[in-house]
Amino acid sequence: MKRDIYTELLRWKASSHRKPLVLRGARQTGKTFILKEFGDAEYESVHYFNFERQAELDGFFTRDLNPQRILRDLSLYQKREIRPEKDLVIFDEIQASNHALTSMKYFQEEAGSIHLAAAGSLLGVRMSSPGSFPVGKVDFLDLHPMTVPEFLDAVGESRYRQLLEEKTTLTPLPEAFHNDLLDLLRRYYFVGGMPEAVQVYCDSGDLGGVRQVQRNILDAYTLDFAKHAPAYDIPRLSQIWQSIPSHLARENKKFIFSAVHPSARARNYEDALSWLENAGLVHRAYCVEIPRHPLKACVDQGSFKVYALDVGLLGALAETPIGIMIPGDPLFCGYQGAFVESFVAQQIRATLGLPLYYWRSAGKKAELDFLLQTGTDILPLEVKAGVNPKSKSLRSYDEQFSPPLLVRTTLLNLRHDGRILNVPLYAAFRLPEFAARAISR
Numbered sequence: 001m002k003r004d005i006y007t008e009l010l011r012w013k014a015s016s017h018r019k020p021l022v023l024r025g026a027r028q029t030g031k032t033f034i035l036k037e038f039g040d041a042e043y044e045s046v047h048y049f050n051f052e053r054q055a056e057l058d059g060f061f062t063r064d065l066n067p068q069r070i071l072r073d074l075s076l077y078q079k080r081e082i083r084p085e086k087d088l089v090i091f092d093e094i095q096a097s098n099h100a101l102t103s104m105k106y107f108q109e110e111a112g113s114i115h116l117a118a119a120g121s122l123l124g125v126r127m128s129s130p131g132s133f134p135v136g137k138v139d140f141l142d143l144h145p146m147t148v149p150e151f152l153d154a155v156g157e158s159r160y161r162q163l164l165e166e167k168t169t170l171t172p173l174p175e176a177f178h179n180d181l182l183d184l185l186r187r188y189y190f191v192g193g194m195p196e197a198v199q200v201y202c203d204s205g206d207l208g209g210v211r212q213v214q215r216n217i218l219d220a221y222t223l224d225f226a227k228h229a230p231a232y233d234i235p236r237l238s239q240i241w242q243s244i245p246s247h248l249a250r251e252n253k254k255f256i257f258s259a260v261h262p263s264a265r266a267r268n269y270e271d272a273l274s275w276l277e278n279a280g281l282v283h284r285a286y287c288v289e290i291p292r293h294p295l296k297a298c299v300d301q302g303s304f305k306v307y308a309l310d311v312g313l314l315g316a317l318a319e320t321p322i323g324i325m326i327p328g329d330p331l332f333c334g335y336q337g338a339f340v341e342s343f344v345a346q347q348i349r350a351t352l353g354l355p356l357y358y359w360r361s362a363g364k365k366a367e368l369d370f371l372l373q374t375g376t377d378i379l380p381l382e383v384k385a386g387v388n389p390k391s392k393s394l395r396s397y398d399e400q401f402s403p404p405l406l407v408r409t410t411l412l413n414l415r416h417d418g419r420i421l422n423v424p425l426y427a428a429f430r431l432p433e434f435a436a437r438a439i440s441r
Contacts, residue, residue, distance in 0.1 A: 001146070001195050002153050003030065008141055009038045013115065018139065020104045020116040025143035026280035026309055027121035027224065028217050030195040032092055034143065035117050039088035043115070047082050049074065051100060052093035061099035067111035070103060084113035091118040095126035105137040122228055124278035144350035145193030145310040148185070148426055154198050157184060164427050170416035170438060178413045178424065185426040189339050190322075192312015193346070207322045214316035221281060229275055236272035239264070244282070244308050245318035248338035252367075254287070255306045266302070273306070283307045283349050285356035291371055291378045291401060295357050305358065307345040314342050336385040341369055344383050344409060344428055348372075351429035359397060366396040374432045377404055377439065381431070384410040404439045407431065416441070 012021055023031050039046035051057050060073045074089075075081050082089060094100050100118075107116050118138075120126070146154065152161040160181055163173070172178070190210070191201045197213045200206065225237045243260045247253060257264040276282045287303035288295055308314040318338075348354050348370065359368040359380060370381040380397045387410060394406050398419075406420045409431070415422045421438045423431055 001030065001033070001199065002150065003034050003143070004147070004150060005034060005141060005143055006038060009034070010042070012139060012141070013042060018112070018115070019108045020118065020138045022104075022123065022138045022140050023117060023119040023143055024123050024140060024280065025119075025121075026145075027220055028194055028196060029143050029145055029280075031119040031121075031143050032090075033195070035088075035090050035092075035119060039090065039117075043086065043088040045080070045083070045087040046090065047074070047078065047080065047087055048090045048092065049078075050092040051096040055096070058097040058099060061097060061103050065099070065103045065106045067103065067107045067114070071111070071114065082114070084111075085115070087115065089114060089116045091116065093120050094118040095120040095122045098126070101126065108137040122224065122279055124280055125228065125275060127278075142353075145312075145346065146195060146198055147193060147347060147351045148188060148429060149351070151188050151191070151193060151198060152184065154202055155184070155187070156202075160184070164430060167414070167427075167430065168437070170414060170421070170434060170441075172413040172415055173424075175413070181424070181426045182411060189311055189336075189343060190315060192310040192315070193350075194310055194312060197312055210312075211316060211322065214313055217313060218316055224279070229272075233272040233275060236260075236264075236269050237275060240269065240273055240276060240306075241281070242317070244306060245314060245338065247306060248314070248342060249318075253305045253338075253341065255284075255304055281309050283309065283345055283356055285345060285358050285370070287360050288357050288371060289360060289362050291359060293373070293376070293378070295371060295373050295378065296355065299357065303360070305356075307342045307356075309346070311339055311343045311346055314339065340385040340425065341383050343425065344370065344381075347428045348431075352432060361393075361396060361400070366393040368393050368397055372407070372431065372435070374435060377435075379403055379405055379407050379435055382406075382408045383425075384408060387411050405435055407435055 012018060023035060025031050036046060036048065049057055060070055071082050091100055104118065107114060149161045152158060163177065190207060191197055194217055197210045200209045200213050222238065225234050229237055239260045247255055247259060257266050257269050260269065277284060285305045286299035288298045289300065290298055292298055308317065345356055348356060354372065357371040359371050368380045369383040372379045372381050380394060380403055382391045382394045398406055407423065409423045409425050409428050411425060412422050414424055414427065416438050421435060423434055
């Protein structure tokens with residue numbers, strides 16, 4: 001699978017300020033695959049060490065954290081010399097060894113010629129604990145589920161990716177292309193961006209096989225709860241995780257702990273929710289009432305929405321039937337709001353790298369799905385599952401804050417009409433560029 005992060009890996013390799021790399025991401029987003037592919041293509045040799053499967057590796061880091069001694073021992077262990085500048089060293093599932101995590105500081109300070117990349121499914125959880133390793137001694141990259149542009153490449157529709165990426169005007173796309181892209185978007189809603197699910201779909205087109213892959217991934221996440229989370233949080237993790245579809249299906253999608261369990265209280269469930277967030281399984285969107293720079297300083301910490309990391313996994317978690325993909329299916333029409341809002345949240349995090357915020361009026365009478373902080377502008381973003389673009393909330397926001405542009409993403413074609421910009425959902429990854437062009441006009 002072609003992944004856009006490959007370009008970032010090349011940039012890391014060539015950097016004169018290169019530090020050991022930490023590749024973060026949820027389980028089965030493709031971290032190991034992309035690192036091995038990168039190593040095989042760009043280095044003379046790859047040295048792969050998995051700290052979860054090879055528990056004995058931790059012993060090489062307990063005596064001391066001298067990088068040269070560690071490299072000698074690892075070379076002897078695998079019967080192959082690790083060579084500076086020529087080879088890539090991969091520490092996989094490094095969260096299983098706190099000693100190995102700490103050693104990365106010394107690799108940065110004392111062994112800069114060693115190209116070292118670390119990955120781990122629960123690195124975010126480990127790093128949220130005190131004393132993991134010093135900040136500033138590693139480079140970070142985040143690997144998310146495959147985005148729409150990556151999905152287009154995977155299913156053999158790179159022409160449409162190129163068309164969208166090279167679009168410099170705000171004129172509508174030809175209707176035939178627009179309709180094709182809507183069909184591809186619908187497929188993405190079901191398949192999602194987990195690489196194995198996409199691969200099964202590309203190989204066979206078997207949606208039943210795709211759904212089985214998604215169920216297997218969900219099972220793996222549940223096993224992670226039992227294996228790695230604090231014992232007292234395990235039931236809470238499962239309750240929160242299972243509640244996500246029902247939260248998003250409601251008109252008011254604000255996350256409410258009492259909806260997880262009648263006796264649930266924020267103080268008891270917050271740690272479990274943070275665990276899921278640090279594991280990369282959920283994204284939080286915080287509520288803002290008065291949008292000002294920086295948005296992070298304006299959030300209501302007690303009001304937020306929770307989205308699953310992948311729209312395909314959301315469908316599997318909600319047990320939506322395969323028939324939901326049929327155009328006009330009533331179940332899809334009833335539940336598509338949850339899919340679409342989750343889809344946009346996923347694209348904002350993965351392709352734009354932006355934190356998630358939404359707006360709610362002080363009187364709670366109006367609410368907008370997202371706020372985009374792009375450069376010096378804070379733009380309101382309304383997400384619509386269909387082709388009806390009318391929005392009282394968007395007008396209410398405009399009356400109160402007079403932003404330079406009002407942005408919608410819907411099933412309608414690309415269009416700029418006065419102060420309103422409509423970006424089709426399949427082109428959500430181009431939102432900042434299209435918005436900047438609209439504002440400049």
